[in-house]
Amino acid sequence: MKKTAITLAAGALLASMAFAGSAFAQDYPTKPITVVVPFSAGGPTDTVARLVAEVMSQDLGQQVVVQNVGGAGGTLGAGQVAVAQNDGYTLLLHHIGMSTAPTLYRSLPYDPTTDFAPIGLITSVPMTLVARKDFEPNTMAELLDYVKANGEDITYAHAGIGSASQLCGMLFMNAVDAQMTTVPYQGSGPAMTDIIGGQVDLICDQTTNTTSQIQAGEVKAYGVTSPERLGNLPDLATTAEGGLELEIGVWHGLYAPAGTDAAIIERLEAALQVALANETVISRFAELGTVPVTAEEATPAALTETLTSQIELWKGVIEAAGVYAD
Amino acid sequence: MDIIASLGLGFSVALDPINILYCFIGVLLGTLVGCLPGIGPTATIAMLLPITFSLSPAGALIMLAGIYYGAQYGGSTTAILINLPGESSSAVTAIDGYQMAKQGRAGQALATAALGSFFAGTVATLLLAFFAPPLARAALNFGAPEYFALIVLGLLVSIALAHGSILKALGMIVLGLLLGMVGQDIYTGQPRFTFGIRELYSGLNFVSVAVGVFGVAEILRNLEDEKSRDVMVKSVKGLWLSMTDFKRIIAPVLRGTVLGSLLGVLPGGGHILSSFASYSAEKRLSKTPEEFGRGAIEGVAGPESANNAAAQTSFIPLLTLGIPAHPVMALMVGAFILQGITPGPNVINDQPALFWGIIASMWIGNVLLVLLNLPLIGLWVKMLSIPYRALFPAIVLFACIGCFSINQNIYDVYAIGFFGVVGYVLIRFGCEPAPLLLGFVLGPLLEEHLRRAMIISRGDPMVFLERPISATLLGLALLAVIIAVLPGIRQKRKEVFVEED
Amino acid sequence: MAVSNFSTKDLVSGAMFVAAGAYFALEALNYEVGTAFRMGPGFMPLLLGCVLAALGLGVAANGWKKPDTERPLSPPWRAMVLIIGVIIFFGATIRGLGFVPVVLVSSFAAAMASRLNSPVFALLLAVTLTVLCTAIFVVGLGMTVPWFGPWLGM
Numbered sequence: 010m011k012k013t014a015i016t017l018a019a020g021a022l023l024a025s026m027a028f029a030g031s032a033f034a035q036d037y038p039t040k041p042i043t044v045v046v047p048f049s050a051g052g053p054t055d056t057v058a059r060l061v062a063e064v065m066s067q068d069l070g071q072q073v074v075v076q077n078v079g080g081a082g083g084t085l086g087a088g089q090v091a092v093a094q095n096d097g098y099t100l101l102l103h104h105i106g107m108s109t110a111p112t113l114y115r116s117l118p119y120d121p122t123t124d125f126a127p128i129g130l131i132t133s134v135p136m137t138l139v140a141r142k143d144f145e146p147n148t149m150a151e152l153l154d155y156v157k158a159n160g161e162d163i164t165y166a167h168a169g170i171g172s173a174s175q176l177c178g179m180l181f182m183n184a185v186d187a188q189m190t191t192v193p194y195q196g197s198g199p200a201m202t203d204i205i206g207g208q209v210d211l212i213c214d215q216t217t218n219t220t221s222q223i224q225a226g227e228v229k230a231y232g233v234t235s236p237e238r239l240g241n242l243p244d245l246a247t248t249a250e251g252g253l254e255l256e257i258g259v260w261h262g263l264y265a266p267a268g269t270d271a272a273i274i275e276r277l278e279a280a281l282q283v284a285l286a287n288e289t290v291i292s293r294f295a296e297l298g299t300v301p302v303t304a305e306e307a308t309p310a311a312l313t314e315t316l317t318s319q320i321e322l323w324k325g326v327i328e329a330a331g332v333y334a335d
Numbered sequence: 336m337d338i339i340a341s342l343g344l345g346f347s348v349a350l351d352p353i354n355i356l357y358c359f360i361g362v363l364l365g366t367l368v369g370c371l372p373g374i375g376p377t378a379t380i381a382m383l384l385p386i387t388f389s390l391s392p393a394g395a396l397i398m399l400a401g402i403y404y405g406a407q408y409g410g411s412t413t414a415i416l417i418n419l420p421g422e423s424s425s426a427v428t429a430i431d432g433y434q435m436a437k438q439g440r441a442g443q444a445l446a447t448a449a450l451g452s453f454f455a456g457t458v459a460t461l462l463l464a465f466f467a468p469p470l471a472r473a474a475l476n477f478g479a480p481e482y483f484a485l486i487v488l489g490l491l492v493s494i495a496l497a498h499g500s501i502l503k504a505l506g507m508i509v510l511g512l513l514l515g516m517v518g519q520d521i522y523t524g525q526p527r528f529t530f531g532i533r534e535l536y537s538g539l540n541f542v543s544v545a546v547g548v549f550g551v552a553e554i555l556r557n558l559e560d561e562k563s564r565d566v567m568v569k570s571v572k573g574l575w576l577s578m579t580d581f582k583r584i585i586a587p588v589l590r591g592t593v594l595g596s597l598l599g600v601l602p603g604g605g606h607i608l609s610s611f612a613s614y615s616a617e618k619r620l621s622k623t624p625e626e627f628g629r630g631a632i633e634g635v636a637g638p639e640s641a642n643n644a645a646a647q648t649s650f651i652p653l654l655t656l657g658i659p660a661h662p663v664m665a666l667m668v669g670a671f672i673l674q675g676i677t678p679g680p681n682v683i684n685d686q687p688a689l690f691w692g693i694i695a696s697m698w699i700g701n702v703l704l705v706l707l708n709l710p711l712i713g714l715w716v717k718m719l720s721i722p723y724r725a726l727f728p729a730i731v732l733f734a735c736i737g738c739f740s741i742n743q744n745i746y747d748v749y750a751i752g753f754f755g756v757v758g759y760v761l762i763r764f765g766c767e768p769a770p771l772l773l774g775f776v777l778g779p780l781l782e783e784h785l786r787r788a789m790i791i792s793r794g795d796p797m798v799f800l801e802r803p804i805s806a807t808l809l810g811l812a813l814l815a816v817i818i819a820v821l822p823g824i825r826q827k828r829k830e831v832f833v834e835e836d
Numbered sequence: 837m838a839v840s841n842f843s844t845k846d847l848v849s850g851a852m853f854v855a856a857g858a859y860f861a862l863e864a865l866n867y868e869v870g871t872a873f874r875m876g877p878g879f880m881p882l883l884l885g886c887v888l889a890a891l892g893l894g895v896a897a898n899g900w901k902k903p904d905t906e907r908p909l910s911p912p913w914r915a916m917v918l919i920i921g922v923i924i925f926f927g928a929t930i931r932g933l934g935f936v937p938v939v940l941v942s943s944f945a946a947a948m949a950s951r952l953n954s955p956v957f958a959l960l961l962a963v964t965l966t967v968l969c970t971a972i973f974v975v976g977l978g979m980t981v982p983w984f985g986p987w988l989g990m
């Protein structure tokens with residue numbers, strides 16, 4: 010209780026100090042920093058953000074507050090940060106959707122490459138290909154044959170336009186060269202519910218949502234889309250082992266609005282690297298089925314590189330599939 | 336016997352003084368934010384997540400769960416006192432609760448809500464302890480066709496929400512359904528009725544619509560003619576329930592509890608229906624249905640019990656299968672993960688102390704809520720003695736701040752104004768807002784499940800009749816319509832006879 | 837009057853339903869209607885819009901020979917303008933002016949919506965509400981909004 014009261018009081022104090030005056034880059038940060046997560050609280054991206062923010066707060070000596078601005082497939086929150094003051098007190102933590110939005114949304118009000126100053130990559134969450142328990146194929150090889158043979162008779166669930174599961178589905182269908190019937194859901198939760206309940210056949214979703222179900226035998230798993238097997242699912246083969254060329258990870262990055270002072274970016278980069286080396290963060294990430302990126306990747310250069318190459322990749326995939334969000 | 340031992344384990348966790356304290360903080364905070372419109376459990380839990388880092392997993396989750404069901408409880412307070420429902424469930428309570436308050440029976444309405452919720456919470460906790468896994472399994476049989484049928488049934492039964500013209504009630508439901516479609520279509524991403532405003536892509540906010548058509552519209556009506564109109568409360572007639580009141584609420588509380596417990600288990604939107612369904616049932620079963628909408632105590636007792644029971648049983652899919660039934664439960668998933676526990680079917684075996692501790696804490700939380708709220712009733716009722724001319728500016732402000740704080744979206748604030756005017760105009764011309772809200776919350780679900788069912792069945796509408804559960808539900812819906820129409824027909828025939836004489 | 841045989845309430849609410857239904861149905865024509873297998877985004881709104889318009893006609897017809905008995909009070913124009921104005925003002929300036937000034941101005945203007953409130957009373961109420969709201973929402977609940985916004989140069 011005491012701890013709670015102190016934290017609350019400290020939070021209030023910090024909040025009031027926030028308005029004490031303007032800050033200079035050299036003594037940054039002097040007030041709480043807001044990290045905008047463009048999805049609702051409690052989701053996988055939000056969880057990643059809160060874990061990282063907690064440790065960054067300790068390193069920066071200022072509260073790093075996660076603020077959820079959901080809506081329009083993550084473009085609402087990103088758009089808000091794009092036009093926010095570039096004083097280093099408003100940041101954006103976004104995932105792979107940062108690179109798909111320019112193609113999915115033909116009237117995007119911001120440009121991911123020029124409106125943001127990248128700070129660094131955070132993690133890349135692998136995805137798993139899972140099906141309802143009584144789905145016929147038992148191995149990856151059988152699955153590939155089955156999909157080729159039955160095509161549109163198979164129902165593929167995904168968490169909505171622009172979601173990671175939809176993207177993975179597009180790549181999967183490209184790789185197998187077959188079309189399945191896609192069934193959109195409002196988020197991962199309801200989609201997994203229908204997989205467990207046997208209402209739909211197949212989904213490719215983040216380990217965050219699938220690991221516990223795979224471990225409990227509630228769903229049938231075919232492969233994981235990471236280059237190597239996962240620590241907490243050692244028996245699950247990678248897609249490459251199963252003979253499927255499908256490698257995808259839901260990468261997360263941290264951004265500031267374009268034009269943010271270089272010294273501030275450097276400070277944030279250092280804090281991010283400290284957070285990613287933190288033991289709690291590593292162990293919680295492990296339970297999500299993922300690992301933090303290395304210090305070399307948690308840099309503006311690496312994030313810029315990933316962002317530009319991913320924008321290119323998805324432009325091709327999405328245009329080929331002809332799926333748009335507006 | 337196994338369950339008794341498990342419950343013993345649960346209570347040993349939940350009765351740990353520290354955990355009782357967290358539970359108390361949770362329900363207290365929940366009650367407080369429940370009273371404020373807008374800042375609902377979702378926002379509060381999200382804001383408190385960082386603090387829970389430093390707590391034990393059991394303490395953290397007990398506190399967060401407490402916030403959720405505490406808020407369900409607190410939400411009824413403002414609905415009853417000032418006609419400002421913060422959530423879909425309390426919108427139903429506002430119908431008769433606010434009328435009771437106007438008649439000076441706010442104390443009785445609040446007491447009914449408190450006692451009904453407590454009873455329902457206790458029963459739902461027992462259900463959770465004894466039948467959680469089988470209930471969750473059964474709920475998985477509900478696919479898109481079943482949910483579609485359930486929602487159709489809910490809509491048709493809920494015509495009873497109105498006490499005036501059935502045609503107008505139907506019109507309001509359909510208008511609500513249409514308003515629910517504003518925003519991005521989840522199947523194609525096509526933005527609908529958004530006027531190109533990106534902030535509307537995720538749809539209209541429920542709280543804005545509810546606060547507008549109930550709260551702001553009511554303020555405008557009260558300001559119509561301040562001098563001649565008796566705004567607000569007549570003298571307060573006691574606080575406690577009379578023997579007659581007690582007799583009147585027993586059956587509605589029991590029925591509400593059963594209905595709410597069952598609907599709450601369904602992860603695809605069952606909990607939303609619970610309070611509406613209970614209200615309709617009570618009105619149908621009542622010998623004096625004309626009292627509903629004019630301060631019938633049954634109209635508070637049933638829905639409040641149903642709502643609280645559903646709040647509790649909506650933990651079942653989360654705790655036993657790791658499936659979140661609604662946004663608050665999704666947030667709880669996040670809280671579990673932050674504590675290093677991945678919610679899923681294994682939690683009950685891997686973390687028995689945590690699983691049973693949370694369940695036991697829910698009952699303790701309900702006890703705390705009653706202890707907290709019964710003494711507060713007197714205080715709340717005193718609040719009504721604040722002159723209305725000082726109260727209404729505060730209501731307007733709370734509504735704006737609350738709605739803005741949900742998503743920091745200014746269009747949520749503009750929507751309050753828009754729906755305030757819409758609500759005022761509609762009420763002026765004899766249309767009641769409650770069916771509109773029901774349509775609004777169910778509209779997106781109706782469309783989503785219909786389209787999903789059709790995709791999965793490849794365009795074959797027979798799927799609704801081939802699946803036994805959905806066929807049964809649709810049959811019930813048909814029956815409900817026949818029952819609703821029959822008295823009218825009978826009356827017509829009587830009239831015909833009279834004329835022939 | 838020609839409509840004296842009609843209930844004005846029913847006639848107007850019917851007309852509103854027809855108008856709303858027509859708007860949704862016509863706007864839905866811009867979206868794809870789709871097939872039974874893959875229903876498009878236009879299907880439900882088109883269907884429901886037509887249903888609503890039909891219900892509106894029914895409501896209006898239902899008012900035939902049932903003229904209203906009570907005369908409605910005149911709408912509270914001043915309250916409507918002030919309260920709706922306050923809500924729009926709040927939304928438009930909360931980010932720019934910050935919490936304290938917006939709440940102060942809004943509560944003063946809202947209080948003036950009642951003819952029973954004097955300006956002095958409204959001012960007192962505004963100050964009280966500002967202190968109360970700041971304490972509850974910003975300090976207590978940690979709402980992330982500046983006390984004084986960037987427009988004030990702070």
